[in-house]
Amino acid sequence: MFPLNQWYVAGFSWELSDKPLARTLLNNRVVMFRTAAGEVAALEDRCCHKSLPLSCGTVEERGVRCGYHGLLFAPSGACLEVPGQDRIPIKARVKSFTLVEKDQILWIWMPAEDGTAPTHDAPDYWVHSDPRYTFKGDVFHYNAPYQLIHDNLLDLSHLGYVHLKTIGGNAKVHMNAELKVEAAGDQVRVLRYMPNSAPPPTYTGAWPFKGNIDRWQEVEFNVSHLNIWTGGADIGTEDMRDPHRGGFHMRGFHAITPETDTTAHYMWTMATNPHPDKEDVGQLVYEQTALTFYEDKVIIEAQYENMKRFPNAPQIDIHVDVGPNRARRVIEKLLKQNEIAAAAPAPLQPVAQAAPSVSV
Template identity: 60%
Template sequence: MTVQQFSPTEASPTPTKSTAGTRHNFPLDMWYVAALSSELTDKPLGRTLLNEPVVLFRTADGAVNALEDRCCHRFLPLSAGTLEDNGVRCGYHGLLFNGDGKVIEIPGQEKVPSRAKVQRYVVKEQDALIWIWFGNEVNSEPTCEPPHYPVHNNPAYHYSGDVFHYNAPYQLVHDNLLDLSHLGYVHLKTIGGNASIHMNAQMDVTQDGNSVKVVRHMLNSTPPPTYSAAYPFSGKIDRWQEIVFHPSHLEIWTGAVEQGSEPVDSPDRGGFHMRGFHGLTPETDESCFYLWTMASNPTQNVEDTMKKVFDQTAFTFDEDKVVIEAQYENMKRFNGKKMIDIHVDVGANRARRIIESLKQA
């Protein structure tokens, strides 16, 4: 066996280039959700986004930073390092990187080479969400602000959230969220209800630029378990589902009022509300992160009610994850077989056409 030796003046070994997918497999020149603000604590957070390994961290001044997840010395992931007041320190030889990706200290070495740096990503914290810009060019600057989500700052609502990892492409989760007819079959223990009412609900689908809105009304329904646990309904209810798709995320407003008490399309309707933020960010071509929050408007026993809403929402999403990952595994097994569409697929199909057009832009 031949052993290669390198002197300090010789070039270091060059790592093998990856053949994995690239960011260009997805829509670019847009913001994606990288993390929930609550995820950035006292450790760097490593996460692959659009096929690119990224490390996210917060410095002592509260600023959020994102760099490619490698030390430029020997390529240990920076997410395996530690945080300091002004940057992240590599856990192998101690190189200290600031938020711009530049090495500002090499232990035992006074001079820092000018090329001792890694790629910096543009990130912005807004409405308790961390957004990251992916441009068509690697170092491009944003051409717009990240989307706002004012629900997180609305005093009428309390919210909590979490992150799921899916072994399935992100557009399968888009499909799932744009078609809530599945609730009556998949989520009988939480937000489901009568399957026939779900499948036959009045549905209106509209498109505005790169957004799709799906509105469904289910009048004279029996409250599903989550609704009964969170709100004192006295009998039948009138339910609404309003889903707005954006290429980076979906906003879903669901809820109910006492049957016949007020219009379910009134912008200031009362009753029980669940307002969900659903950030879908590709990890790779075949996996994704689902970053979500759920807000509600409890009028009494706020802490207990919100725990019920959060726990049952998480249970619901667990059920979706099982279905979607099984679906994708079977899609690979039956590769080449064509799917058919039914009436509930209108919104999802429009969203897919939008994503495809953005990929080709």
């Protein structure tokens, strides 16, 4: 169901406190924690003794301790201590996952074969470290398959209908916006430009525009996450295609991590550049963004419920579906690659040559 040999977002740095964090990721029940030395770790959420979830236990200096009989497990999954006995059974260990912390994001490697090391580094997200931006985020749970969320984020024409109170704007302008879709490798980019359009409420609350604005929406799809750069500037003051343009910016990080075949985690942050003549509006933008995403959540979950009611009903495509359809083809390609790799015969091992016999 999911592309493997990929990095997925498991959570954010601020979620790891003094307690274990349990989360189901790609049908794997995982417990995450941070050691006293600052090392982040992810283990299968099951004690190898009596199967209690390790997330029911406690985080200690060296690892996580089971809340049933007190077995202590290291970030590697190895059992470090069995209370009441000196000998630690050879099989006393639990499955571990590679967990990396970068830019306040927790990335987990989901291999096609257990125990295999990552083949490439976890992605960077420079926005979280850029002093020009302030950001805040959250984690939502969806009762819907993860690709329906991809579809929503790659088709921002819906803003004029779903998000009238926040980032919407004129629905006709959205549906007729200049649209360009680019694809390279496993990445898809959707570019939308709306010159001379009315700024929506979130924009006017955060930035002192003089009137209508030149507005842009740039969506970058990756298998595990999307980067969405939206914003606007007073008419004619900025080149909307200049990567260094000014104006009001909203840079969204959207990690869509499947929980199960039919549910998903939506882990997001929103960063904005405060205007020098206004007080920091980061909290306002965060609250408006959260409201926007709740509106999307209602739509997507209702959509999925209706898809289950009409399981064989055909769907048509319209012009705004180019980006979502490209992304679905990327997922299909990666799934096929996983299938081919899984079906490939194991490489032959060299046969040891017997030593020549010597007669005496």
